[in-house]
Amino acid sequence: MPAATARTAAAATAALAAALLAGCSGGAPEISATGATVRVPSNPDVTAGYLTVENTGGADDILTGVTTDAAEEVQMHATVEEDGTTSMEQRYEVPVRAGESVEFATGGLHLMLMDPGELEAGDTVRLTLSFAESGDVTVDAEVEDVMAGTGGGGAEDMEDMDHSGHGG
Amino acid sequence: MRTTLTTAAAGAAAAVLLAGCGGPQAATGDDSPYNGSEVQGAFTLPDADFTDSKGEEYNLREDSAGAYTAVFFGFTNCPDICPTTMADMAQAVAELDEAERDRLNVVFVTADPDRDDPELLDMWLSSFDPSFTGLSGDLETTDAAASELGISIDRPEEEDRKGDYQVGHGSQVLLFSPEGESELMWRYGTGPDAIAEDFGALLDEEGA
Numbered sequence: 001m002p003a004a005t006a007r008t009a010a011a012a013t014a015a016l017a018a019a020l021l022a023g024c025s026g027g028a029p030e031i032s033a034t035g036a037t038v039r040v041p042s043n044p045d046v047t048a049g050y051l052t053v054e055n056t057g058g059a060d061d062i063l064t065g066v067t068t069d070a071a072e073e074v075q076m077h078a079t080v081e082e083d084g085t086t087s088m089e090q091r092y093e094v095p096v097r098a099g100e101s102v103e104f105a106t107g108g109l110h111l112m113l114m115d116p117g118e119l120e121a122g123d124t125v126r127l128t129l130s131f132a133e134s135g136d137v138t139v140d141a142e143v144e145d146v147m148a149g150t151g152g153g154g155a156e157d158m159e160d161m162d163h164s165g166h167g168g
Numbered sequence: 169m170r171t172t173l174t175t176a177a178a179g180a181a182a183a184v185l186l187a188g189c190g191g192p193q194a195a196t197g198d199d200s201p202y203n204g205s206e207v208q209g210a211f212t213l214p215d216a217d218f219t220d221s222k223g224e225e226y227n228l229r230e231d232s233a234g235a236y237t238a239v240f241f242g243f244t245n246c247p248d249i250c251p252t253t254m255a256d257m258a259q260a261v262a263e264l265d266e267a268e269r270d271r272l273n274v275v276f277v278t279a280d281p282d283r284d285d286p287e288l289l290d291m292w293l294s295s296f297d298p299s300f301t302g303l304s305g306d307l308e309t310t311d312a313a314a315s316e317l318g319i320s321i322d323r324p325e326e327e328d329r330k331g332d333y334q335v336g337h338g339s340q341v342l343l344f345s346p347e348g349e350s351e352l353m354w355r356y357g358t359g360p361d362a363i364a365e366d367f368g369a370l371l372d373e374e375g376a
Contacts, residue, residue: 039251042295043288046332048247079249085320086249086356087336106252107357113247114332146295147255 027058029098031134036141037148038070038125041116049074049111049127049141053094054101062132063094063102070125071113078109088112096131121145201369203362204343204352213237213348214313218277221290221302228275228303228313229348236351236367237273237344241310241319243280243335244292249356251296253341258297259360260367268371271346274300279321279337281310282329317342317350343367 036051055061066074077088094109096102104110111127119125123143128136200206213229220226228239238257242250257274264272276293278284281304284292289302305313307323314321314337322336323329339356341363351370354363 039247040295042251042292043244046245046247048251077248081339081356083320084318084338084340085322085336086339087322088248088334106248110248146251147258 027098029055029059029061029096029131029133030057031055031061031096031129031131031137033127033129033137033139036127036139037144038111038113038116038119038127038141039146040119040121040143041113042146044117045115047071047113047116047119048106049113049125050104050106051111051127051139051141052101052103053096053129055096055098058098059133060095060097061134063096063129064092064132065130066111067128067130068113068125070116070119072115073113074127075112075114076104076109077112079107093132119143121148201373202352202366203358204354204366207342207350207353209349211317211342211344211350213239213344214316216305216309216313218303218305218309219286221286221293223286226301226303228277232273232275232344233348234346235271235273236346236370237275237348238341239275239277239317239344240341241277241279241314241317241321241337242339243278243337244284244288245280245332245334249339253339253356254293254296254300256358256360256363257341258300260363261297261299263360263364264367268368271371272367275303276300277303277305277310277313279310279314279323280335281305281307314338343370 032054034052034054036049038049039047041047053063063076066076068074076091076094078091080087080089091109094102102109121143125141125143126138127141128138130136213232215227215229218226218228240253240257242253244250254276261269261272261274274297276289278289284304286302286304289304293300293302311321319338319340320336324333324335341354342350343352343354345351352366354366
């Protein structure tokens with residue numbers, strides 16, 4: 001499939017870019033993933049996941065994909081607003097630069113879990129994050145009720161996203 | 169010269185006084201008592217026929233009359249924006265006192281009626297607040313209603329509406345008066361506290 005080819009090519013390019021970047025800055029990326037949550041699916045076909053990825057190392061890295069046993073597929077999406085229309089754009093790579101962190105949060109970058117099956121609040125879902133440099137990093141996400149995220153702060157999260165490195 | 173200056177000073181003083189007296193109806197900028205944007209009279213609830221999440225006919229204008237109505241267009245395959253907005257609305261409603269709550273309806277209109285039938289809408293909305301009304305209509309009615317309300321819908325062409333497609337849509341919530349005239353607009357990310365506060369302030373304003 002052309003899409004798969006494009007993705008493989010993108011991943012290869014990402015890996016190459018990361019290797020070049022790492023070579024220049026004389027360090028290695030040090031990746032940690034924290035605060036991971038997955039929403040109880042309101043529609044059984046789809047739900048969202050959120051987390052923070054931090055790179056405390058001395059070189060940039062690139063998140064090239066996420067997988068989990070709890071869903072058929074995990075896509076990375078950015079919410080974009082253009083001319084009053086809010087839509088989602090898939091990201092195949094998300095740079096995580098040395099010394100920076102990237103937030104997957106509502107209103108910005110987020111994980112989209114396709115066909116997540118039955119998930120209940122309190123369950124734990126293991127996410128495997130694939131990085132161009134650091135390889136696989138796993139994090140356990142807590143399944144949260146859809147009402148758990150309320151309490152405002154959405155707009156603040158959106159502003160955070162503006163400078164935390166959109167991929168692609 | 170002196171006269172001119174005096175006149176100018178008097179004018180400035182008058183402007184300050186007037187600004188100080190301007191009620192919420194006149195306020196459009198930072199003076200607004202609301203967290204949302206004031207859009208009084210900018211939009212009217214469309215006279216459009218939908219099916220509600222219980223399978224009953226629902227005319228957006230007629231069946232919403234008599235109560236304040238908050239309207240949002242979205243789709244249930246939307247993983248982030250739509251559930252977050254509905255969760256925020258549900259939390260806002262939960263923060264109202266009972267008398268206030270009785271005066272507010274929340275209506276979710278699907279921008280994706282091909283996939284969102286009344287049954288799915290009912291199930292989806294029940295995870296937020298079972299009292300919310302979900303509406304589905306034909307594409308033409310849906311798009312015309314959204315357009316009347318200044319809400320954009322960007323749906324893939326029919327041949328591309330397969331599998332896991334997404335539908336772009338305006339992410340604002342519009343609040344209408346019991347007469348069907350727009351009052352406030354909340355942008356995505358307006359928290360439940362801010363929404364509940366605005367609704368309370370609006371009821372106070374009308375002296376209810």
